[in-house]
Amino acid sequence: MPESASSLKIIVTGATSIIGHYLLPRLMNAGYEVHAISRGGEKNPAATGNTLIWHQADIIHPEQLPGVKARALIHLAPLWLLPKLLPVLNTCRIKRVIGFGSTSLFSKANSPDPCERELTVRFSKAEEAIRHHCGIAQTNWTVFRPTLVYDGVRDKNIKRIASFIRRYGFFPLVGEAAGLRQPVHADDLAEACLLALEQPATFNRAYNLSGGETLTYRQMVERIFSSLGKPARFIILPPWMFRGAIRAMTFLPGKRGMTPEMATRMNADLCFKHADATRDFGFLPRPFLPYAKTCRSSPDGWK
Incomplete structure (x- = not known):
């Protein structure tokens, strides 16, 4: 585990989400100080402790993101909200980002429903923007696409x-x-975050994560x-x-x-196969x- 204070800190957006329910306790158990972002001020009842700090912020407005110098950002909110946060992360010198998209990127691309097709476009554009901005800032990114x-x-x-x-x-x-x-299972996705966080093989890659x-x-x-x-x-x-x-x-x-x-x-x-995730960071879902x-x-x- 890195020794500097900032490298022990993790920012989590979408902290009250289904994955956040399992991720926050896992991060704290791993020794990280977790800075959890909640838009409405609600908290995750499954996670308590001195190493969990809640921040009320609406990430639709990136300037509300707390200026915490952290090891990484784990983004559990909709993926298309992440690109606008990246310039703020640069000011905080955050060089590791994990975000969650969806295999809907592929499965709904040809849907008769225009709303579903629009969803796939949003996922695709978000991934493209993340690759672009993180490449310029030399930030190591990983995108997970769960089923x-x-x-x-x-x-x-x-x-x-x-x-x-x-x-x-x-x-x-x-x-x-x-x-x-x-x-x-959402807990397997939370574990994937921990497994991939410090694994260089996962840097600047997207993974399909199936059960x-x-x-x-x-x-x-x-x-x-x-x-x-x-x-x-x-x-x-x-x-x-x-x-x-x-x-x-x-x-x-x-x-x-x-x-x-x-x-x-x-x-x-x-x-969708998850063999690449198993090979690169030991993903073994239940x-x-x-x-x-x-x-x-x-x-x-x-x-």
Whole structure:
């Protein structure tokens, strides 16, 4: 561990996010002083201690970023907000940046939904800007692109499916729902930050980070049924009916993020290899075990 005071400090934007929930305790346990950024002043209840300092700031306004001379910035907020922060980081002499994009960069590039296509453009432009600005400033950057992120509590994907199952006792599918998925646990992504932080092999590279298990959409939902202690019950719908139901649901509170394209994607493969991450910094994600407290039983696996 570097000895200077500044090299023991890490700034974390998006600190109250699902990944931040797991990252902050990991950073403190590793001996870092963590400067966590929160837009609304809320704090992460999972992380407390003398080495955790909270700052209220809206990073849409880069000048609000605290002038902390730190070892690195780990950016958990939307990736497209990072490029505007980079000039401020230069004034703080921060030379290491880790940010999170998404494999949606690839999987939604040809989506019929214009909002989803616009999302991929934002990710692409953000990565390009990070490469450009960090290259000029000689800042070592790494971008992680996770697949479907979950922890069963704070995520928007697995939690949504589980909530539906709890309420209705069944789940609707389109056709065979045979599209392949690789859910990745938020804690594994937090660990990836620690593993890559001081690893030169990861400098100035982007990595796809997928989960430790590949399964069909139907198998994924069956696993959620099982983890809830419920028998798997499905209603198979034609695509037009499923799309209509989703369109109707978008008018309900908290459902605006749902799109009709979800019906098509149930039978589309959304798989990305993480072999480069395993090779360069030892990324070994757990299998998909929703609502199970998994821990690493050996250097090579989880139980």
